[in-house]
Amino acid sequence: MDFPRTSFDLQASLCSVPRNETPRQNAVSNSSPATIEDVARIAEVSIATVSRAIHMPEKVANSTRLKVNQAIAITGYTTNAMARSLRLGRSNMILVVAPDIGDPNFSSILVGLENEARSHGYGVLIGHTQNDAQRGLEYLKFLNSNQAAGLILFTGILPFGHQTMTARLPPSVGVFEPVFNGGIPYVGVDDIEGARKAVDLLLSEGHRKIAFIGDSKTRLAYHRRRLGYEAGLDAANVPDSLRIILEGDGTIESGRLAVEQLFMRDTLPTAFMCVNDQTAIGLMIGLSARGYNVPRDFSVTGFDDVPQASFMTPSLTTIRQPRTAIGKHAMALLLELLSDGKPAETEILLRPDLVVRNSVGPPRPHK
Amino acid sequence: MDFPRTSFDLQASLCSVPRNETPRQNAVSNSSPATIEDVARIAEVSIATVSRAIHMPEKVANSTRLKVNQAIAITGYTTNAMARSLRLGRSNMILVVAPDIGDPNFSSILVGLENEARSHGYGVLIGHTQNDAQRGLEYLKFLNSNQAAGLILFTGILPFGHQTMTARLPPSVGVFEPVFNGGIPYVGVDDIEGARKAVDLLLSEGHRKIAFIGDSKTRLAYHRRRLGYEAGLDAANVPDSLRIILEGDGTIESGRLAVEQLFMRDTLPTAFMCVNDQTAIGLMIGLSARGYNVPRDFSVTGFDDVPQASFMTPSLTTIRQPRTAIGKHAMALLLELLSDGKPAETEILLRPDLVVRNSVGPPRPHK
DNA sequence: TTGTATGCGTTATCAT
């Protein structure tokens, strides 16, 4: 395979290290990574002093601390996490297990998790289960061998199968939903309040016949967001006969399908309140495929505010999850658990905000 | 905070373990995880025999192997990865470092990586740098402390900053692009061939004036895909004067912006060949916002075939990256490196396929 | 303030 010439120019332009300068091998020998003993030898102290200089700097004389720091710089010493964790009986890594990395909600949560962890000296590692219990078991092994000090769970159900109960789980916290069977604290968003904001917007535009397009009944979010929907309609005295509830699986395709199902009924709603953005996006695609215009013919709301929501035409009116904040709080809770032992609170619900864009308008009577 | 009643029903329906059955503590004591010594005691053999029974079963008598296996089952023993790695000097984890987990290309690559790794007894952990060198350094520490046996890199540039050269890096392989300054093998897609397929499709529809909307010149993919574009036009004898090249940053917003830039020129192309799907999606949004119809007024092609591409209206004609295969090959290459020491090949380029959807049609003369 | 010595759980070497 030919290598295009341009790539070489590119390499030269990107690399700030001159070609003729031999890369420094981090001083000292190139053999194996420096150990605490190497540092001790160079600093002319004992390994205990080195360890102390690193972890309890105040318990060591200024002069020696200086020597140690120099020796560390010279050797490029990094403490071997394996040895350290073995000795301590715990690691400084947090494992984050998610059913699906590709979920548009995931990555910004992760940012919050990571920032908080990092600022407390912890690292974050990600595992994903693809909703596969077998795969979950792998991570359980990982945990059992003390490779992680704590666990963040992105699913409402323990991904490890049922026989393996929480007995051996390290301190854990859930994100979005409580973890069933776990007695595990969690942080999420107030789904009911969020859904209420969406339905209230629709009602204020004059809609009465509003369909709720849900995902699966096995998801707690379904129930809670639907609760908000019902509460809003109740407050507006909308009779049951005007309420339409559909189930799906929360995917774009599922939203598309909902359109087909609804058009087989005799009466159509004037607005759709979707359990999440994916469903709303699919719904809008389905509507558009049938020649309808949103928001002229139908209004649509989502939930989550995934990145794609703002790029739709029309852009999607939705409920924003404070994702970074959720991540931050979840990690903070876990770290608290890690030091205290017991959590201050078992449930943290953040406030979701309404994001008004262009997918909602006044209702339009149908033919 | 009220807990909606429905959640309890939910929990009951999802949990197969009866409430009154006390969760079994994995038999034996609940204290700390079982060690190899616990197993040895119960099996009435030495720890050496236990270790052998696990790792070299053929070197141990059938009868004793049986006893050991039983003891393992009883204790729920899992070998402590910390101790094992410390002793062995290497771990059984592969670290995957990506600049952005949210990249729609990432998750399916990961599936390929994981499956291959798992089938060879390795686990996969994910780190993401957010394009932040500081963060990259954290992972370098992770590597230096032997917490990972190998490294998969998702960026063309070493994310660790320049002074820290490859000196101490474990066996590594790159994905998508060669890793500059590394001498690191990689697996990607044949960008030139892919781009050629796209431009040839456009040409075959009758387009002559085709714009190439790139991302950043610092990306190798830009250069290679543009090379395919140029080659196609050369072969069709399209003069230079009909070629339009734009740069951007590869985001949806960037594609949108490209539309604005182009409409400030006096002559417009009849087709847009975009360096990736994100750009193409943004472009189509921009076109649509100006009242144009794709493919009637303009044709558009992308590159990557991200999930969203098939959900656009019109759906996007693009070049599919064999992502799962790329992941599989990359991991296979790494594992080979891990055992052999030296790679069989230093560059693996997979074949990209044209995916014909609805964003390309014959050109239409403009006003 | 600093040094010595022990053990964390494994695997591998050497005996037996």
Place this chain on the structure above:
DNA sequence: ATGATAACGCATACAA
């Protein structure tokens, strides 16, 4: 075929 034991790198109790 099996067992005793050293060593991996580190943190800390205890001694000095």
